[in-house]
Amino acid sequence: MSFLSTLFPAYAEIFLLAMVSVILIADLFTSGRTKTVTYLLVQLTLLGCSLITVATHQNGVTHLFHNMFVDDLMSDVLKLLSYLAVSMMLVYSRSYLLARGLFSGEFLALVLFALMGIMVMISASHFLTLYLGLELLSLSLYAVVALQRDSATATEAAMKYFILGALASGLLLYGMSMLYGATGTLDVNAVSAAIQHGVANKALLVFGLVFIVSGLAFKLGAVPFHMWVPDVYHGAPTAMTMLIGTAPKLAAFAFVMRILVEGMQPLMIHWSGMLAILAVLSMAVGNISAIAQTNIKRMFAYSTIAHMGFLLVGVLSGGIEGYGSAMFYAVIYVLMSLGGFGMIMLLSREGFEADTLNDFKGLNQRSPWLAFMMLLLMFSMAGVPPTVGFYAKFSVLNAAVAAGHIPLVIMAVLFSLIGAFYYLRIVKLMYFDAPESHERIYMQPDSTLLISINGLVVLALGILPGTLMSVCAVSVQQSLLLH
């Protein structure tokens, strides 16, 4: 009993694993096409995980399993947000997937496995667990994308995702093995200490760092490692795209924080330069290519690339402001893309995907409320006040100015202005163009309610961003022991 009670910071993970196993078995004995029992069990599991994470929270940084697992405020906050993102994703995508026969018990189990990978990554403090968490997440996502077997585009997307993802994992592993060769340890804190004390071979470290940054850029989808993003976002069923584009981004943020900031803080002078190049290229390619897209999922893919560039600007600025604003940006990005993809699924129906720009023409005449929600989401993505997207961009730029990256800030502002065009084009299509189809929109009560909350939260957080911002800043400060 005493051994079990020492594990309490990891109770959420243990509970999740136990529940996935229960769900896998329970799903076999529940009949019915709608999988209501399994679905409710999954939602209950997510609720239970949140309660456990809140209940097992403690101040300070706790290490477990021989320094392989870390529990701090940042991990708890990111985990809670991940549960929320996965839960919202399931509400949005339920009817969409049911109409396509994809809402199976295996899908739900794989989503929970992906969530587990996210949690492992968020609270990893050892390169081995970071890698295993990443693989757990990636493998579940590859399988989820490939679930629609009858669709050639989904299979192609899954293949591309798998092959490029495997390449990225290889790069990461190669970099990690070099770090191990240079420092003789895989423990994040020990690596950091070894670098600080100058014990490690500098050339080998920088060489390993290049591979690690490339692998991270692949996973984040930053230019020039972004090739997979548009194809996968476009090819995968929208629900799967939403799954890829939301909660894993929180894990990716945690991954960057754990590897670069906690593990290689003394090498910041090297990696901040690399991140600056990635950030500028991502913002440029993302925002400019998005203009040319006619498919809204592809457009969101390029917009993701641009947003990841912005996030990197926050990370490379450093300090509590920089990391805090990057975390805030990641959270807000997840919130906005949940709404954006949710809207696509809400407008889709059996045998029809509302994924081209033309499908949004005249949405105001068909459903003024949905059009207004989409307007809020698009304004937020473009960074128009008073929505929260403006504040997220503002805080990142603020941190970058404080760190003295003036040219970077100028470029970020310039590319955001270019990016505003394609977000506002959707608003124009919704309000000023005649609809192409007058088909009645069947509004699922649960997703409609959720998208209303989602849109209004984007507005409310824009007016009152203080609480979330200070939560982000405090959690980053506590977990990195910054002052």
Next chain:
Amino acid sequence: MIGIETIVFFMFAALSVFAALRVITARNPVHAALFLVLAFFSMAGIWMLLEAEFLAITLVLVYVGAVMVLFLFVVMMLDINLEELKEGFWRWFPVGAVLAAFMIFEMVWVLGSRQTAETGAHLAKHAADYSNTKELGRLIYTDYVYPFELAAVILLVAIVAAIALTLRAGRAKKKQDPSKQVLVKSKDRVRLISMPASKKVSAQPDAAKADQVKS
């Protein structure tokens, strides 16, 4: 003074580099797979030199014995058209060559500028009765129990994914949704298109095209 260990090491190292090169240059896929087996064998030899007997034996048993045999089966069963695979190779060769040259230049530049020889920590030598297997077992179930469990979860994901991707159960049944049926209006279902009762012969191709557009 070169000891026997160094000679053996260089022999295995040269063999593995040769085998790895032949894997990517062999024309016949079966030969490539067999060269991969050779590469595994020589790597196992190097691990043996590093006193990692358990890993060396596992590599031979698992990879050579199981994975590569399966691989050979697949390669022999699939009818791989080599010409198709090579199509476009020379078209993209200049781009690839430039990229590769650039990367090699960068690597040489980074590694050549400073000393990298004195890097690795030296391995401790163990007595003859030291059991590598026992140590691995102890570590896996104590210090590394968390990654070990995670690896088990990854295997479970692989099982679930493999079943979900290959099992063809009965098709989803057609189901009625009363709330959607109530919402349907007659004008959603029936569309009246006014068309001339008779068509002129000369205008037939145009009319056919117009019909296609409408439908």
